[in-house]
Amino acid sequence: MTAAIYLAIYAGLFIFLAGCIRRILVYSRTPLHLRWELYPLPHEHPYRAAYGGSYFETQEWWRQPQVANRRGEWRVMIEEILFLKSLREFNRRLWLPSFLFHFGLYLAIAAVTCAALAMACGFLSFGTRFSEFAHVLTPTIMFAGAIGAVLIVAGACWLLIRRTTDQALKNSTHAGDIFNLLFFIAVCTLLIGGYLLRAPDAASLGEFARGAVHFDRSVTIGPVFGAGLILASILVAYIPFTHMAHFIAKYFTWHAVRWDDRRNERGSDLEGQVAAALGYKPAWSAPHVGADGQRTWAEIATNNPTREAQTTREAQE
Amino acid sequence: MSGRIKLRDVSRPDSETLIHLENDELMPLPAPLESPEKDHAWAALSEQCQSRYECGLDDTCAINIPKPKSPEEEKQLVARFLSGLDKLFDKENNWTFLEPLLLTMEHCTGCQTCAESCHIFEASGRNELYRPTFRSEILRRLYFKHVKGGGLLSAWQHGDIHLNWPLVARLIELSYRCNLCRRCAQSCPIGCDNGLVARELRKLFSQEMGISPREIHENGSMLQLKAGSSTGMTAEIVKDNVAFVDEDISERTGIAVHTPWDVEGADVLLIHNAGEIMAWPENPGAFALILTMAGVNWTMSSELAAYDAINYGLWYDDAQFARVALKQMEAARKLGVKRIVIGECGHAHKALCVIADRMITGDLNIPRESYLPLLRDIVLSGKIKFDPTRNDFPVTLHDPCNMVRLMGVVEPQREILRALCPQFREMEPHGVDNYCCGGGSGFAIMSGNNFPDWRFHVSGRKKLEQILNAFADCPGPETPKYLCAPCSNCKGQFRDMITYYGLWQKSRILYGGLVELVVNAMAGVKPGFIDWEWR
Numbered sequence: 001m002t003a004a005i006y007l008a009i010y011a012g013l014f015i016f017l018a019g020c021i022r023r024i025l026v027y028s029r030t031p032l033h034l035r036w037e038l039y040p041l042p043h044e045h046p047y048r049a050a051y052g053g054s055y056f057e058t059q060e061w062w063r064q065p066q067v068a069n070r071r072g073e074w075r076v077m078i079e080e081i082l083f084l085k086s087l088r089e090f091n092r093r094l095w096l097p098s099f100l101f102h103f104g105l106y107l108a109i110a111a112v113t114c115a116a117l118a119m120a121c122g123f124l125s126f127g128t129r130f131s132e133f134a135h136v137l138t139p140t141i142m143f144a145g146a147i148g149a150v151l152i153v154a155g156a157c158w159l160l161i162r163r164t165t166d167q168a169l170k171n172s173t174h175a176g177d178i179f180n181l182l183f184f185i186a187v188c189t190l191l192i193g194g195y196l197l198r199a200p201d202a203a204s205l206g207e208f209a210r211g212a213v214h215f216d217r218s219v220t221i222g223p224v225f226g227a228g229l230i231l232a233s234i235l236v237a238y239i240p241f242t243h244m245a246h247f248i249a250k251y252f253t254w255h256a257v258r259w260d261d262r263r264n265e266r267g268s269d270l271e272g273q274v275a276a277a278l279g280y281k282p283a284w285s286a287p288h289v290g291a292d293g294q295r296t297w298a299e300i301a302t303n304n305p306t307r308e309a310q311t312t313r314e315a316q317e
Numbered sequence: 318m319s320g321r322i323k324l325r326d327v328s329r330p331d332s333e334t335l336i337h338l339e340n341d342e343l344m345p346l347p348a349p350l351e352s353p354e355k356d357h358a359w360a361a362l363s364e365q366c367q368s369r370y371e372c373g374l375d376d377t378c379a380i381n382i383p384k385p386k387s388p389e390e391e392k393q394l395v396a397r398f399l400s401g402l403d404k405l406f407d408k409e410n411n412w413t414f415l416e417p418l419l420l421t422m423e424h425c426t427g428c429q430t431c432a433e434s435c436h437i438f439e440a441s442g443r444n445e446l447y448r449p450t451f452r453s454e455i456l457r458r459l460y461f462k463h464v465k466g467g468g469l470l471s472a473w474q475h476g477d478i479h480l481n482w483p484l485v486a487r488l489i490e491l492s493y494r495c496n497l498c499r500r501c502a503q504s505c506p507i508g509c510d511n512g513l514v515a516r517e518l519r520k521l522f523s524q525e526m527g528i529s530p531r532e533i534h535e536n537g538s539m540l541q542l543k544a545g546s547s548t549g550m551t552a553e554i555v556k557d558n559v560a561f562v563d564e565d566i567s568e569r570t571g572i573a574v575h576t577p578w579d580v581e582g583a584d585v586l587l588i589h590n591a592g593e594i595m596a597w598p599e600n601p602g603a604f605a606l607i608l609t610m611a612g613v614n615w616t617m618s619s620e621l622a623a624y625d626a627i628n629y630g631l632w633y634d635d636a637q638f639a640r641v642a643l644k645q646m647e648a649a650r651k652l653g654v655k656r657i658v659i660g661e662c663g664h665a666h667k668a669l670c671v672i673a674d675r676m677i678t679g680d681l682n683i684p685r686e687s688y689l690p691l692l693r694d695i696v697l698s699g700k701i702k703f704d705p706t707r708n709d710f711p712v713t714l715h716d717p718c719n720m721v722r723l724m725g726v727v728e729p730q731r732e733i734l735r736a737l738c739p740q741f742r743e744m745e746p747h748g749v750d751n752y753c754c755g756g757g758s759g760f761a762i763m764s765g766n767n768f769p770d771w772r773f774h775v776s777g778r779k780k781l782e783q784i785l786n787a788f789a790d791c792p793g794p795e796t797p798k799y800l801c802a803p804c805s806n807c808k809g810q811f812r813d814m815i816t817y818y819g820l821w822q823k824s825r826i827l828y829g830g831l832v833e834l835v836v837n838a839m840a841g842v843k844p845g846f847i848d849w850e851w852r
Contacts, residue, residue, distance in 0.1 A: 054725025
């Protein structure tokens, strides 16, 4: 049983990482797209970023270097990631349940990561010279993990109610969405319940974490907690293959689309990418496009369909 | 009707419309338009239109898609749609927007934050059909089913949908119920872009199936590539018309104005929306006067497509977009000008300054900029003397989406208005949070069937509310008021919408551009450049 749980955890993490990497590669390998930014841009000069201005507000903007206000970008990213700023600003009714859910996830992830790191560094190994430190760290991690799990359950239940009772949300809710929320609720409930109801001789969280790192099969945990861990591993493996991987997508939608105001300057790398894109050979079928799978985008863009039609008519006459 | 339709209804085989809107279901308007009973009744679609064209979506019909004559033809059309769908997600065919489209398809959580930002959804009385995700969710389900392979698991995870001709026909119409203002994308916590979805659907229909609104394609981008301008003006005609404008402006202002053409090596190549020359000649006239008085070395070009800044391809077709943009760049290169400056046309700003930036290489990459920083610098430089008391009437500013949210040009126009208009007041919200005029993405020039009824009742309604609220302290006709709209497309929408609701008579609201206000405040010109007459 214990070995199976360890294997599930490692397999879950492996599939999660592989799924995330695959998704990142898919998006990062798409060709350069046309500019499609949306203002405000946080990396603009602070006074412009405040009202949504851009370098286009200056005459002969190309004579001035492009501002890269990374501090502004970081500020917006932190507010967005930690506090779901857009949702709070534009959809307050959904913000609180969503915030509880996401903040719970952050706490749970932080707790698991700290436990794993501390375990790997030996801080939580009982009887070592770090025992005093472990004495403080262990309950902190457990507290964060428990609060995280409770927030996830609360947020997911609230979201579930909203998705099933709000007519607007119902129309865009799929069976998979309901399943995902139930999955989170089940996993967290099993983990909390299983840990609280564990037998007196069952391993503590620290002991289990140490056992997982050392693949120690002598560690015993309760069946409910074990089931929770296996389900959690499946959930983790499943996430990158759903729209819940928006933590990856968000990097691209914000940085590579919304905030991408890079200028195409002569001789730049960007210009090289533009030139490459213009070499693609489309095959759209409408006659006015004039695509045949052989002509490049550049050839199509420099062709005038009205002149071509006129030439054809004249030749026929 | 709100909330009753389901996604599956879009495949309904009958030709009944999915929804019907009544005036009292729409978002209420402030005085003097607060009474739904007194609002215009919608013109019904003619029987001829309903019998010949696909009108199964809502109360209007924008595209006039002929009804297929047989089940075989329906199958062929669906097959062409599927072929286009594949191309939409292929880099050879759609490198231009593949990444943002993929991200939008694969990561929407359905949180409906976008709906709260959409003026069309709100104005319609929150009708499900106009929810930004309604359209996107159809495409998303088609994507997972037909592009990604589908299957039971996929249907469970992403939802299922039945593809048939009625769905395709309704989707074509539905792609023209969005202004592409992208306010929804601005608020999306994930960064998904429902405006892009509407735009990419239009692209599929145009580039694969050859289906697009006549006003935008045949009479728009094709005419521009054939004659030189979507107005139909050839180079000779536009020069004649501009000469007439120069003469008129010289007479009205008392200052001799002459528009230079094809000046090699000029500092500025000014490109107007040619519609201004036809519909609002005082606008290019005001430009000519300001640039002349400021001593700017400028020119206009008589090359094909280079005397008309419009680029309708931006709304529906990448190939048409690229062709027009390249023609404009080529004209600038030929003249050897130092920069291109775009006049009062929102979509032309974004098309040439922003989007086209990644379609050009080498010496075609001529620097391009908005006229607004140049105008701001002229006004604030002290080169020209102004008398702001000449503009002492209530003025509010409409922010064209393409200039603000999509390009970040927000403050120069305000600096000018604050300097020259003592009674300037903002609409709320404004700047990058603005609402579209309701004519964006081609709607302002689309007037087939009863489409204008929809355009004024629904897509323009939120802006109408903003305008009335901005002038709430002086609602009556005794106070003339100026709605400053520095964009031809928006002006077209305002002209039609103000006429439709009789707001010139009821409230004395006049619309116009920004340069007209600048000339009106010039101390050295004859007073009264702004003509307080409805036109």
